[in-house]
Amino acid sequence: MIGIVGKKCGMTRVFTDDGRSVPVTIVQANPNLINRIKTEETDGYNAIQVLTGQSTKNPKKSDAGQIRSNPNEKLSHKLHEFRLNTNELEQVDTGKEITVDYFEKGELVDVTGNSIGKGYAGVIKRHNFKTQDATHGNSLAHRAPGSIGQNQTPGRVFKGKKMAGRMGNVKKTIQNLEVIEIDTERNLIFIKGSIAGHDNSFVVITPSIKSKQKEREIFKTPIEETPEVEAQAEEAPQTEETPEVEVDEGSEEEKAQ
Numbered sequence: 667m668i669g670i671v672g673k674k675c676g677m678t679r680v681f682t683d684d685g686r687s688v689p690v691t692i693v694q695a696n697p698n699l700i701n702r703i704k705t706e707e708t709d710g711y712n713a714i715q716v717l718t719g720q721s722t723k724n725p726k727k728s729d730a731g732q733i734r735s736n737p738n739e740k741l742s743h744k745l746h747e748f749r750l751n752t753n754e755l756e757q758v759d760t761g762k763e764i765t766v767d768y769f770e771k772g773e774l775v776d777v778t779g780n781s782i783g784k785g786y787a788g789v790i791k792r793h794n795f796k797t798q799d800a801t802h803g804n805s806l807a808h809r810a811p812g813s814i815g816q817n818q819t820p821g822r823v824f825k826g827k828k829m830a831g832r833m834g835n836v837k838k839t840i841q842n843l844e845v846i847e848i849d850t851e852r853n854l855i856f857i858k859g860s861i862a863g864h865d866n867s868f869v870v871i872t873p874s875i876k877s878k879q880k881e882r883e884i885f886k887t888p889i890e891e892t893p894e895v896e897a898q899a900e901e902a903p904q905t906e907e908t909p910e911v912e913v914d915e916g917s918e919e920e921k922a923q
């Protein structure tokens with residue numbers, strides 16, 4: 667499913683016509699250029715490789731090798747892939763750009779990004795554990811997790827046990843967020859609510875997977891408007907011009923006679 671990659675600008679609020687305040691997250695999504703098309707014959711699956719449009723300080727060496735195939739682009743871009751279905755595969759072509767008008771105002775989208783890293787954290791902050799007794803003989807284990815194992819059988823700690831460790835900096839997807847507004851001139855998308863990631867981090871916006879899927883046009887073609895002057899000239903009827911006849915009034919002496 668095709669989407670668009672942008673950068674999180676921050677949060678603000680907008681007001682509706684009836685005066686309600688709606689919290690929104692602003693994402694700047696510059697046009698994503700299609701750098702390469704992957705098919706089942708060449709790579710085993712159908713996908714497109716896009717340049718995000720936003721620059722990054724330290725691009726990966728593998729990404730730089732893919733970008734070098736397009737000599738017109740700088741090596742400071744970030745690459746991303748979108749899987750394609752049959753309808754999308756027929757529309758895409760290298761060199762075309764995916765813009766914010768791919769989405770519509772009021773539709774639901776899924777936003778994926780890396781959450782903010784919190785560093786090392788205990789189980790109370792990381793997993794919302796309850797604290798132990800403050801008194802009644804407890805003097806050293808107020809914020810401890812408690813027992814983590816079992817008896818001699820199985821005699822070990824199971825994998826996935828909720829314990830202290832690094833918190834945040836993981837891939838998160840927030841689903842069914844509403845698009846409040848789209849600014850095509852500044853390439854901005856206003857999304858209701860909060861999304862994962864710190865300001866200036868990359869996020870991926872795709873149509874909601876839980877909503878009704880519909881076939882859409884990836885590239886919106888602008889409507890060509892004919893100039894009003896040419897249209898009026900075609901509608902105006904052609905009239906024949908009558909030649910002007912010069913009348914000889916004579917000299918002043920002939921008039922006096």
